[in-house]
Amino acid sequence: MSDNKSLLDIRKMRILQAIVDDYIMTASPVGSRTVSKRSDMGLSPATIRNEMSDLTELGFLEQPHTSAGRIPSEKAYRLYVNHLMDSAKLTDDEAEYIKRHLDTRVHEVGEVIRQTAKVLSDMTNYTSMVLVPQLSSMKVRRVTLIPVSEGSAMAVVVTNTGVTKNAMIRIPESLSPDDLEKISKLITAKLDGHRLSDAIESVLPTIRAEIGEQADVVCGMIEDIERSMSEADVEVVGASNILDYPEYSDAAKARSFLTEVETGNYLQKVLTDSSDVEMCVRIGTENDNPDMQDCSVVTVTYKAGGKNIGSMGVIGPTRMDYSKVVAVLKYMSNSLSDILSKLLK
Amino acid sequence: MSDNKSLLDIRKMRILQAIVDDYIMTASPVGSRTVSKRSDMGLSPATIRNEMSDLTELGFLEQPHTSAGRIPSEKAYRLYVNHLMDSAKLTDDEAEYIKRHLDTRVHEVGEVIRQTAKVLSDMTNYTSMVLVPQLSSMKVRRVTLIPVSEGSAMAVVVTNTGVTKNAMIRIPESLSPDDLEKISKLITAKLDGHRLSDAIESVLPTIRAEIGEQADVVCGMIEDIERSMSEADVEVVGASNILDYPEYSDAAKARSFLTEVETGNYLQKVLTDSSDVEMCVRIGTENDNPDMQDCSVVTVTYKAGGKNIGSMGVIGPTRMDYSKVVAVLKYMSNSLSDILSKLLK
DNA sequence: TGTTAGCACTCAAGCCCCTCGAGTGCTAAC
DNA sequence: GTTAGCACTCGAGGGGCTTGAGTGCTAACA
Numbered sequence: 084m085s086d087n088k089s090l091l092d093i094r095k096m097r098i099l100q101a102i103v104d105d106y107i108m109t110a111s112p113v114g115s116r117t118v119s120k121r122s123d124m125g126l127s128p129a130t131i132r133n134e135m136s137d138l139t140e141l142g143f144l145e146q147p148h149t150s151a152g153r154i155p156s157e158k159a160y161r162l163y164v165n166h167l168m169d170s171a172k173l174t175d176d177e178a179e180y181i182k183r184h185l186d187t188r189v190h191e192v193g194e195v196i197r198q199t200a201k202v203l204s205d206m207t208n209y210t211s212m213v214l215v216p217q218l219s220s221m222k223v224r225r226v227t228l229i230p231v232s233e234g235s236a237m238a239v240v241v242t243n244t245g246v247t248k249n250a251m252i253r254i255p256e257s258l259s260p261d262d263l264e265k266i267s268k269l270i271t272a273k274l275d276g277h278r279l280s281d282a283i284e285s286v287l288p289t290i291r292a293e294i295g296e297q298a299d300v301v302c303g304m305i306e307d308i309e310r311s312m313s314e315a316d317v318e319v320v321g322a323s324n325i326l327d328y329p330e331y332s333d334a335a336k337a338r339s340f341l342t343e344v345e346t347g348n349y350l351q352k353v354l355t356d357s358s359d360v361e362m363c364v365r366i367g368t369e370n371d372n373p374d375m376q377d378c379s380v381v382t383v384t385y386k387a388g389g390k391n392i393g394s395m396g397v398i399g400p401t402r403m404d405y406s407k408v409v410a411v412l413k414y415m416s417n418s419l420s421d422i423l424s425k426l427l428k
Numbered sequence: 429m430s431d432n433k434s435l436l437d438i439r440k441m442r443i444l445q446a447i448v449d450d451y452i453m454t455a456s457p458v459g460s461r462t463v464s465k466r467s468d469m470g471l472s473p474a475t476i477r478n479e480m481s482d483l484t485e486l487g488f489l490e491q492p493h494t495s496a497g498r499i500p501s502e503k504a505y506r507l508y509v510n511h512l513m514d515s516a517k518l519t520d521d522e523a524e525y526i527k528r529h530l531d532t533r534v535h536e537v538g539e540v541i542r543q544t545a546k547v548l549s550d551m552t553n554y555t556s557m558v559l560v561p562q563l564s565s566m567k568v569r570r571v572t573l574i575p576v577s578e579g580s581a582m583a584v585v586v587t588n589t590g591v592t593k594n595a596m597i598r599i600p601e602s603l604s605p606d607d608l609e610k611i612s613k614l615i616t617a618k619l620d621g622h623r624l625s626d627a628i629e630s631v632l633p634t635i636r637a638e639i640g641e642q643a644d645v646v647c648g649m650i651e652d653i654e655r656s657m658s659e660a661d662v663e664v665v666g667a668s669n670i671l672d673y674p675e676y677s678d679a680a681k682a683r684s685f686l687t688e689v690e691t692g693n694y695l696q697k698v699l700t701d702s703s704d705v706e707m708c709v710r711i712g713t714e715n716d717n718p719d720m721q722d723c724s725v726v727t728v729t730y731k732a733g734g735k736n737i738g739s740m741g742v743i744g745p746t747r748m749d750y751s752k753v754v755a756v757l758k759y760m761s762n763s764l765s766d767i768l769s770k771l772l773k
Numbered sequence: 774t775g776t777t778a779g780c781a782c783t784c785a786a787g788c789c790c791c792t793c794g795a796g797t798g799c800t801a802a803c
Numbered sequence: 804g805t806t807a808g809c810a811c812t813c814g815a816g817g818g819g820c821t822t823g824a825g826t827g828c829t830a831a832c833a
Contacts, residue, residue, distance in 0.1 A: 114796050129806050132797070150796045150813045190580055191596040227574050232590035232772070235535055239584060239594070245577035249584070249594060251536040323686035326679045334671045334682075341668035341686070427577070459825050474777050477826070495784045495825045 091141070091162075097122060098134050099143055100167040103155045107402050110329050112152030157367045160379070160401060164364050168406040173414055177206065181411075185418050192216060192246055192426065196318050199395065199419050204321030206411050209399035210344060214354040215316040216246045216392045216423070223274040223282070226308065228254075228263045236263060238308045240279070244387055244427035250311030255300060266301060269294075279309050317351050319344060330377060330400045343374045350398070357382045358394040362409070367401045377401055381408050383416040387423040395419070436486070436507075442467060443479050444488055445512040448500045452747050455674050457497030502712045505724070505746060509709050513751040518759055522551065526756075530763050537561060537591055537771065541663050544740065544764050549666030551756050554744035555689060559699040560661040561591045561737045561768070568619040568627070571653065573599075573608045581608060583653045585624070589732055589772035595656030600645060611646055614639075624654050662696050664689060675722060675745045688719045695743070702727045703739040707754070712746045722746055726753050728761040732768040740764070 091099070101122040105113045115131040135153055138144045143162065144153035155163070173181075184202045189195050196213050203211035221242035229237045234256045239249040254263070273286050282305060290305075291298045322344045331337045343349055349372040357363040365380040381403075382396035395416070397408050436444070446467040450458045460476040480498055483489045488507065489498040500508070518526075529547045534540050541558050548556035566587035574582045579601045584594040599608070618631050627650060635650075636643045667689045676682045688694055694717040702708040710725040720743075727741035740760070742753050 112796085116796080127806050128796095129808095130804085133805090136798080146797090148796095148813060149798095150794090150811085152796065190598060193596070225574065227572065229570065229572050229584055229586060229592075231586050231592055235590070237584060237586070237592055237594075239574055239582060241574060241576050241582070245580070247574075247576055247582055247596075249582075251538070251592075253535060320690075323683050323690060326683040326686070332679055334677055337679075337682070338668050338671040341671070345665075345668060457825085461825080472777050473825095474779090475775085478776090481827080491826085493784060493825095494827090495782085495823090497825065 091138075091143075094124070095134055095138060096162075096167060097124060098131060099138055099155075099159060100163065102135075102144065102153060103159055103163045103167065106155055107404055110402060112147055112154050114152035117152070155402075157369075157401065160366045160405070164366070164405050168409075171406045171410045173410050177411070178414065181206065181415060181418060185415075185422065189422075190426070192423070195419070195422055195426065197320075199415065200318040200320040203395065203397060203411065203415060204324065206415075207397050207399070207404070207408055208321075208324050208327065209397045209403060209408070210319065210321045210324055211395070211397050212320075212350045212354060213318045213395040214351075214358065214393045215318065216244070216387070217315060217355075217358070218242055218246060218248055218312045219278065219280045220390070220392060221246060222276050222278055223271075224276075226267060226270045226274060228252075228267045228270075228304075230258075230260045230263050238304070238311070240308065240312055243276075244392070246392075246427065248312055248316075250308060252304060252307040252311065254304065258300075266304070269301065270305060274305075279312055283309055315351050315355050317347055317354060319347060319350060325399070328400045328402075330402065336377070339374045340378070343372065344398070349375055350396075353380055354382060354394045354396060357396075358384060359391060360384065362412070364405070364409075379403050379405075381405070381412060383412040385416045385423065386420040387427045389424075392423070436483075436488075439469070440479055440483060441507075441512060442469060443476060444483055444500075444504060445508065447480075447483075447489065447498060448504055448508045448512065451500055452749055455747060457492055457499050459497035462497070500747075502714075502746065505711045505750070509711070509750050513754075516751045516755045518755050522756070523759065526551065526760060526763060530760075530767065534767075535771070537768070540764070540767055540771065542665075544760065545663040545665040548740065548742060548756065548760060549669065552742050552744070552749070552753055553666075553669050553672060554742045554748060554753070555664065555666045555669055556740070556742055557665075557695045557699060558663045558740040559696075559703065559738040560663060561589070561732070562660060562700075562703070563587055563591060563593055563657045564623065564625045565735070565737060566591060567621050567623055568616075569621075571612060571615045571619060573597075573612045573615075573649075575603075575605045575608050583649070583656070585653065585657055588621075589737070591737075591772065593657055595653060597649060597652040597656070599649065603645075611649070614646065615650060619650075624657055628654055660696050660700050662692055662699060664692060664695060670744070673745045673747075675747065681722070684719045685723070688717065689743070694720055695741075698725055699727060699739045699741060702741075703729060704736060705729065707757070709750070709754075724748050724750070726750070726757060728757045730761045730768065731765040732772050737768070 098118060101118050102113045105117060105121060115128040115135055118131045119126055119128045135144060143156055143159040145156050146153055181202055185198060196215050200211045200213040218240060221244050223240060224243045225241040227239045231237050234253060235251055236254045237249055238252050239247060241247050273290055274282050277286055287302050290301060322341055325331045325340055326337055361384055363382045368376045370376055378398050379401050380396055380398050382394050384391045384394045386392060443463060446463050447458045450462060450466060460473040460480060463476045464471055464473045480489060488501055488504040490501050491498055526547055530543060541560050545556045545558040566589050568585060569588050570586040572584045576582050579598060580596055581599045582594055583597050584592060586592050618635055619627050622631055632647050635647060667686055670676045670685055671682055706729055708727045713721045715721055723743050724746050725741055725743050727739050729736045729739045731737060
């Protein structure tokens, strides 16, 4: 697709911008008179009308019916996000608010993540989601197996960054607590410094080679652990915010949105898919989930020690306040990265 | 309050029952003609009208306006729940459905709880909640401290029933991994067989007496652990089901319901408050949370090894299908108790 | 005395019709 | 290229009407 921008002269762009800005605020179709008054371009409604007519023909505007104003198409939002919106700075108050609620002496990663999701949702009044830092990209420092009951144990993995995760795994009933302790030490020794995801390929063979008979058991456990650890955890907050927007006043529509958010499958997919793109905006039908095609999703990544370790985002109606959302996300990405970098040493 | 039942003769009770049954199904006011046809009592609408007039005077029925039918008052639901409803048996299909989705070879408590909540919500089409088995009532078998980063460790508690829970705690930076291992063994030895909640009173003093200098550190850690472990975890599923009911078609009302469910505070309170009552029904304003006073909440307890270890429940509109909900909850309480009793040996 | 038929009355919901006003597109003049 | 003017469109909102489900009362009936 060629760059939409080149299709439009400056004036059309400014008019389009004014329309999108207005529609984002009011959620009702924007007419030529409004644009004429609002944008200080000194043009009469009639002139605006001509331009709007062109914009409609070009696919940037849509008319619900003849005598209503125009509403932006997805194509318009795309252009708006790419070129038009002024990437707002947060007000001092807002920055202050984030600082106050995030920088509190919190010492645990999980707590920080939950708090981040909360602040994100509070600031934007949309639904927020934060991907818990993923182990797969980090190096293992320690694996501990704790006997729980006959045939099952809890595996706790600690990474070099101090992120932890645990999972229940099945074990042979014959293993005693002492056996488990030995196996823990063995696995820790073997995996220390490796990524879990690499371990399967690179470490398992050496284990097989070194220890004879029990190798199958140990390797099976490592595979179990790797499988459990690669599941992504997502923290979601503010799902019910969607009910504040008139586009979701229809109960059926709200319901399908909320159900999708509750299962979390799509959100998880989006976050993991975009976990290597610094910022990513999905507008309406750019979402491949049919229940989400009236939404937009904006995601950013966050880092620790200069390396991407997770992502977070905001979901709202297609008519969302992109400029604010982008500003908040950028700011919070930095804040979270700072906090985690310190927290994870 | 004297027993409502005695105020009413059999005929009034049957009429009231018919009205409640009908209203639960249709959500629209019930008229005398409907009752006359529906209840096979062989009475004309006129007679029914007289009785309904009495019932209104007694406070069991309400009239939205003169020319509408009657709707049951909370008092009526209370009577209905206590005396009137026929405690429905599940159909074979339903029992089969529960079996199929619950008895699958699941080996982990958390998984069983999530699955239970899911089935509960699917069967009833209301919002379901399940309290994760609470450690406080169980005896500690093992406490393991795992070093995570300087100054913090993960504490994993395993109980005699095989239920586990973990928490991050702060530790003095001077402690080495070996120290932590020693402390783990010490704490395990001291707490083994005790309830965590009792430990503070009964075990701490003996620790203080036995080990001199480090006692404060160890005791502080135990207190930390106790505090973390006493937080209740609740699994909630199907919050968006509420949108299927016309009483929540108002967005603001739906919103406040969903927000309350999302925070989970009230649900947690209800579940812990009722965790020693085999079955408990809260109707409308019997809920002390203002946002929940158009709802009813039904809870039951579940056991393992003959002892209550948790509770679960269903939240829906005041006009909920109490008889079905009660039947499902009773059945699932038994199923879950069986599964957990086996699972927790 | 309890039950019922009949009847007048009430009131929300639904429908039609009208007005209003925000908005458009076109044309002609500047 | 811009603008004023004008005829036209069409949804939203309001008033008035009809409809029908439901009530309460009264009088007759078993």
